[in-house]
Amino acid sequence: MAGALAVGHPRCILISRALRVRHLSVWSSIWTETGSSTKTTTSSSSKSSSTSSSKAEHKKLTNRLSAVVDAVNERKLPAELRGRGNAIRSETDIANVVEQRIWHSMEEGHFENLPGKGKPLNLDTNPHVDPAEDMLYRILSRNGCAPEWVELNKEIRSNISEWRLALQKAWTSKVVQEGSHWEQESERLKALMRDINGKVLRYNLMVPFGRQIFGLKWEKEIDKLQ
Structure with missing residues (x-):
């Protein structure tokens, strides 16, 4: 077989x-x-033995x-x-062994004459994503379009950049003019921040795994200005 x-x-x-x-x-x-079952006539001592x-x-x-x-x-x-008795072997130990073998192979030149060396990579397909999803992305690319999450990412980054400029301007005005309009401006900026974080949440729900981003935090942004 x-x-x-x-x-x-x-x-x-x-x-x-x-x-x-x-x-x-x-x-x-x-x-x-x-x-x-057959030795029913044996003594209790023999049974115990x-x-x-x-x-x-x-x-x-x-x-x-x-x-x-x-x-x-x-x-x-x-x-x-091998040969470590009852020693605990973690996944990290195995990963270290794999890395050592790769480095030894590189030093010995085992990766020098691989097929396709010096040629451009074929990026038409992505073997790590769902085939149906990959097909949809390629159709969008051929028609000059981008996925919704790509466009939303651009919008979020633009909104964050404008919001931080407005926050910096309001903070500077507070320091120079001793906070004449800071209370009203801070409330307006907090409302804008909540809108931006809502877009971030929607983005994180539709984006492929590993591309999620963090939203804004008021205390953290204020600490950067102080």
């Missing part, structure tokens, strides 16, 4: 041993139950099976992380 492991493969050997231990455990329990022996055998088989499972899991790890 295509893709099947060879019979002598170490993983196959470990799996076979695990199955063998499991079969031994099952037959041992069956044998124990059968033996206990048989039960103790059965528990010891079961514990021994369990330990063997656990060792086999640990060995199988050990073989799934990169060679750099």
